[in-house]
Amino acid sequence: MSRNPLAVTMGEPAGVGPELIGLSWLALRTGTPCPFYCLADPDFLAARLDAAGVPVPVLTIDCPSEAHAAFGDGIPVMRLASRVRSAKAGDPSTDDAPAVLEAIERAVADVVDGRACGVVTAPVQKETLYDAGFAFPGHTEFLGELARRRGLDAYPVMMIASDELRVVPVTVHVPITDVSRLLTEDLIVETSRIVARELTAKFGVATPRLAIAGLNPHAGEGGRIGTEDRDVVAPAVAALVAEGIDARGPQAADTLFHASARRGYDAAICMYHDQALIPIKTIAFDDAVNVTLGLPFVRTSPDHGTALSLAGTGKANPSSFVAAIRMAWRMAARP
Ligand SMILES: NC(=O)C1=CN([C@@H]2O[C@H](COP(=O)(O)OP(=O)(O)OC[C@H]3O[C@@H](n4cnc5c(N)ncnc54)[C@H](O)[C@@H]3O)[C@@H](O)[C@H]2O)C=CC1
Numbered sequence: 127m128s129r130n131p132l133a134v135t136m137g138e139p140a141g142v143g144p145e146l147i148g149l150s151w152l153a154l155r156t157g158t159p160c161p162f163y164c165l166a167d168p169d170f171l172a173a174r175l176d177a178a179g180v181p182v183p184v185l186t187i188d189c190p191s192e193a194h195a196a197f198g199d200g201i202p203v204m205r206l207a208s209r210v211r212s213a214k215a216g217d218p219s220t221d222d223a224p225a226v227l228e229a230i231e232r233a234v235a236d237v238v239d240g241r242a243c244g245v246v247t248a249p250v251q252k253e254t255l256y257d258a259g260f261a262f263p264g265h266t267e268f269l270g271e272l273a274r275r276r277g278l279d280a281y282p283v284m285m286i287a288s289d290e291l292r293v294v295p296v297t298v299h300v301p302i303t304d305v306s307r308l309l310t311e312d313l314i315v316e317t318s319r320i321v322a323r324e325l326t327a328k329f330g331v332a333t334p335r336l337a338i339a340g341l342n343p344h345a346g347e348g349g350r351i352g353t354e355d356r357d358v359v360a361p362a363v364a365a366l367v368a369e370g371i372d373a374r375g376p377q378a379a380d381t382l383f384h385a386s387a388r389r390g391y392d393a394a395i396c397m398y399h400d401q402a403l404i405p406i407k408t409i410a411f412d413d414a415v416n417v418t419l420g421l422p423f424v425r426t427s428p429d430h431g432t433a434l435s436l437a438g439t440g441k442a443n444p445s446s447f448v449a450a451i452r453m454a455w456r457m458a459a460r461p
C-alpha cells in the first residue's frame with residue numbers, strides 16, 4: 127500500500143466521537159480499504175469502546191506508517207502526550223481540552239509533513255473549548271491557522287456535502303445580529319471562487335454552477351425588504367459572472383432547496399449558518415459530510431456534533447463518520 131493513511135482525531139472524549147471511530151472501523155475494515163489511524167489516548171479509547179459495547183481492539187502504533195499493517199486487526203492509535211483526564215460520557219470538561227487540541231494539531235503536522243494523506247476530525251464540544259481559552263470558532267478556522275503557522279496559504283471555507291445537495295455558509299459561527307454587518311461583496315466573491323475551484327479539483331465537477339442565496343425574504347424585493355441583496359449580494363454575483371463563474375442570484379432562499387431546484391446547481395452559497403445547514407441536515411443528516419475547502423490538505427468530518435445524550439451508549443449512527451472517512455480517502459487520491 128503506497129498511500130499514507132488518514133489521520134482521525136479523537137474529538138471530545140465526552141461525546142460520541144470515540145465510539146463512532148470504533149463503529150466506523152467496524153464498517154471499514156473490510157471491503158474498499160480506507161486505512162486510518164486515530165490520534166487519541168489509547169487507554170481512554172479502549173475503555174470507552176468497551177463501556178459502549180463496541181468490540182474493537184485498540185492497537186498502539188509508533189508511527190503512522192504502521193497503520194496499514196495494523197488496520198486489519200484493530201484501530202491503530204498514535205498516543206497523544208496529553209492524557210484524557212475526565213472523559214465522563216455526556217459530561218465534557220475543560221480538563222480534556224489539551225488532549226482534544228493536541229489531536230488536531232498532530233493530525234495537521236502529520237498531513238503537512240507527509241505522514242498522513244488527509245485529516246478526519248471527530249466532533250468537539252465548542253463551548254467547552256471556548257471555556258478553556260480556545261480562540262477559534264471551530265475546526266475550520268483553527269485548521270486554517272495551523273496551516274498558516276506552517277507557512278502554507280489557507281482560506282478555509284466550510285462546505286457540507288451529500289449526494290443530494292452541497293451548501294456553503296458565507297458567514298459561519300456568528301450571531302445572527304452580526305450577519306448583515308459581516309456580509310461583504312469581497313467575502314461572497316472570495317468564498318464562491320474557492321467553491322468553484324474546488325468543486326472541480328475535489329469533486330470533479332467540470333463547470334461548476336453556483337446558486338447564490340439572497341439574505342432577505344424574497345431576496346429583498348428590490349431593496350424593499352432589506353438592502354443587502356441589492357447592495358452586496360447582487361454586485362458579488364455580477365463580479366463572479368464577470369470572472370466567468372456560473373453564478374446565479376441572489377435567489378430567494380425559500381425555494382432554493384426543493385428537489386427540482388437542487389438539480390439546477392452544484393453548490394448553494396448561503397449567507398448564514400442555518401440557511402445552509404438546515405436544508406442539508408433535513409435532507410441528508412445521516413450521510414452528509416463537512417469538508418473544509420481552501421486548505422492545503424484534505425479535511426472532512428461528520429456533519430453532526432458531539433450528541434452528548436447518546437455518548438457511551440454505542441447507539442449513535444456512524445454513517446456520517448464513515449462517509450467522512452470515505453470522502454477524505456477519495457479526495458486524497460485526486461492529483
Ligand atoms: N465539527 C464539529 O466539531 C462540530 C461540533 N459541534 C458541537 O457539538 C455540540 C453539540 O451540538 P448540537 O447542536 O447538540 O448538535 P449534535 O449534532 O451533537 O446533536 C443534534 C441532534 O442530533 C442527534 N445526533 C447527532 N449525531 C448523531 C448520530 N451520529 N447518531 C444519531 N443521532 C445523532 C443528537 O442526539 C441530537 O438530538 C456543540 O458543542 C457543537 O458546537 C456541532 C457540529 C459540528
Ligand SMILES: NCC(=O)COP(=O)(O)O
Pocket residue numbers: 263264265266267403416427
Ligand atoms: N455547524 C457546523 C460546525 O459546527 C462545523 O464546525 P467545524 O468545527 O468543522 O468548523
